[in-house]
Amino acid sequence: MAGSPPSSRVALAGVAAGAAAAAVLGSAAFAVGPAGSATGPVLSSRLRGAAAPGVSGPAANEASSGSSSVAALSLGSVVVAVAVAGRKQRVGAKRAAKVARQQAASSSVATATLKDFSNSLPECPATIWKADNIDIDNLPPVTTTGPLIIDALELGDALQNNSNSNKDTELQWFKAQRSKIMAQLQDHGAILFRNFDTTQDATGFRAFYDSLELNPCLDPIHTSGLRKMEHKKDAVYEAVNKPSLAQHLVGLHNESTCVKTATYGAFVCFKPADEGGGEFLLADGAAIINDMDKDVLRRVYTDKIRISVSNLDLNFIGALPDEYKEKTASWFQDLILKTVAPKFDMDLEMIYGTDKSNPYRLQAIEHAQSPINTHPVTGQPVWFCNIHNHSRYLRDRRPCTVPEVGMTDVYKGDLSPIDYNDVAHINTVCERNIKRILMQKGDVILLDNYRVLHGRDVFKGERMHAVTWFESCGKDNVRAGETKAKTDDFMNSIINKTI
Ligand SMILES: [Fe+2]
Numbered sequence: 001m002a003g004s005p006p007s008s009r010v011a012l013a014g015v016a017a018g019a020a021a022a023a024v025l026g027s028a029a030f031a032v033g034p035a036g037s038a039t040g041p042v043l044s045s046r047l048r049g050a051a052a053p054g055v056s057g058p059a060a061n062e063a064s065s066g067s068s069s070v071a072a073l074s075l076g077s078v079v080v081a082v083a084v085a086g087r088k089q090r091v092g093a094k095r096a097a098k099v100a101r102q103q104a105a106s107s108s109v110a111t112a113t114l115k116d117f118s119n120s121l122p123e124c125p126a127t128i129w130k131a132d133n134i135d136i137d138n139l140p141p142v143t144t145t146g147p148l149i150i151d152a153l154e155l156g157d158a159l160q161n162n163s164n165s166n167k168d169t170e171l172q173w174f175k176a177q178r179s180k181i182m183a184q185l186q187d188h189g190a191i192l193f194r195n196f197d198t199t200q201d202a203t204g205f206r207a208f209y210d211s212l213e214l215n216p217c218l219d220p221i222h223t224s225g226l227r228k229m230e231h232k233k234d235a236v237y238e239a240v241n242k243p244s245l246a247q248h249l250v251g252l253h254n255e256s257t258c259v260k261t262a263t264y265g266a267f268v269c270f271k272p273a274d275e276g277g278g279e280f281l282l283a284d285g286a287a288i289i290n291d292m293d294k295d296v297l298r299r300v301y302t303d304k305i306r307i308s309v310s311n312l313d314l315n316f317i318g319a320l321p322d323e324y325k326e327k328t329a330s331w332f333q334d335l336i337l338k339t340v341a342p343k344f345d346m347d348l349e350m351i352y353g354t355d356k357s358n359p360y361r362l363q364a365i366e367h368a369q370s371p372i373n374t375h376p377v378t379g380q381p382v383w384f385c386n387i388h389n390h391s392r393y394l395r396d397r398r399p400c401t402v403p404e405v406g407m408t409d410v411y412k413g414d415l416s417p418i419d420y421n422d423v424a425h426i427n428t429v430c431e432r433n434i435k436r437i438l439m440q441k442g443d444v445i446l447l448d449n450y451r452v453l454h455g456r457d458v459f460k461g462e463r464m465h466a467v468t469w470f471e472s473c474g475k476d477n478v479r480a481g482e483t484k485a486k487t488d489d490f491m492n493s494i495i496n497k498t499i
Helices: 018-027 057-064 087-102 166-174 176-190 202-211 285-291 293-301 315-319 322-339 420-432 488-499
Strands: 008-009 068-075 147-151 190-194 212-218 229-232 236-238 248-251 264-271 280-284 306-314 348-350 363-367 371-375 381-383 411-412 433-437 444-448 452-456 464-473
Touching: 057 264, 068 306, 147 248, 166 176, 166 202, 176 190, 176 444, 202 212, 202 229, 202 236, 202 464, 248 280, 280 322, 280 444, 285 381, 285 420, 285 452, 293 420, 315 322, 322 363, 420 433, 444 452
Parallel strands: 147 190
Antiparallel strands: 008 348, 068 147, 190 444, 212 464, 229 236, 236 464, 248 452, 264 444, 264 464, 280 433, 280 452, 306 363, 306 411, 348 363, 371 381
16 A cells, blocks of 8 residues: 555444454443453552452442441542441341341332333433533542442341332332432442342343333444343343453443443343452542643643554555555445444544554544543533553553454544553553452442443453443433434344354
8 A cells, every 4th residue: 555544434333243343342332441450560550458348449448447328438538327337237137137028028020011122222322522621720629439339238127128028129219219329329420239139130130220210222332242132121231241351351441432422321240250350340530530640631631532443454455566555445445434334323434554553454443532521410520531441552461352353542632642651640540540349149330421430350250240321310211302213233143143
């Protein structure tokens, strides 16, 4: 290929299965990971600490010392005690009471009337960007962070109703507490629900989120096929459980692309990894930018970023006679453009040779975007950037099993490299803000996808975690002027059968 590499803007929608798989593997939903089993000098700042079971990091430490049924965790090591003291002594009695109630009545969880999402699920909503004129030097303080822990064993009489089953009682409690829970979610960014019976299986998990009036939507990269719909009627995606990806560390990311972002998400554990690992990684985007060096933050904010989500090495072009190289390269760009299905709406640009490794490497690259956004409701500035997941520099220094076609990278807005010292600093800050949560069966992490980032550590053995994404909360999930998209997981099904 002679001359400057051509580029073409496409709304990458499908391409061949391999390219789609690459997009999947490299996309935002494929978040990165952290700290735990990460190796290499830039990944050494993982937080640890004795804490509430399965939770580590500052919040976990606070939770372990808390005496509340709802431990509100804050940055200043403040624990808001909601219930009474004597937590540990009461847990055994509470658990026994729950077992008795389990035996008292079978669940009559009202799932029969719940909507079947198998053939109709709303699209993931458009990303709400409010990224202009953020005052880096005067960021508002972060006074409350997450995760808030709500433990069923510590809710006392609230869940004592012997006339109903555990699940019915819990669902009634969720419904009654809905407004308070959603307000807590806004304050803390994430809530960990523990020891509830309802969320042990997909049907109960559906009943849980339905009781909170959360309205499901498609994953922002649904058609890329990284995750299959494990339970279509309940809009439950399988999380990244594939054995081939067990030793791949999923770094911090928001579930978003430049154009689509889920509003809320709920992760659920149906089975922890039976040979260990797989901790959920959670980080507060507001805390991250407040913790970051202002010069680094200002540079990356000013320069903006662009995320490359796949590499297609068309090396055969290099073996062609010179007079055919450029024409062939352009022809393949056009071919990809023509085979793109509009349903895969990532709004990518196809560019040759960006990473300088190969002039015939065709990369699918998102448009320039700000690494900082403001929360659409609270206005709080947040780190809204998937660089911790997608940076090639970081991926090459920690467990990564993604094939080259799915490798990602992050550049400046002008497609030049980001200084590695800045990437290393961003990594350090991200990792020291990670809360590591070893989820147990039935645990749910409800998160505000604009406020917090998530990922997962490597694991061994089999696991089954799942996730549902939500567009909104409230009784009416039909937005004015919009019609519901018809779920089309054609590419999703193909890819999940082939990789
Ligand atoms: Fe994700």
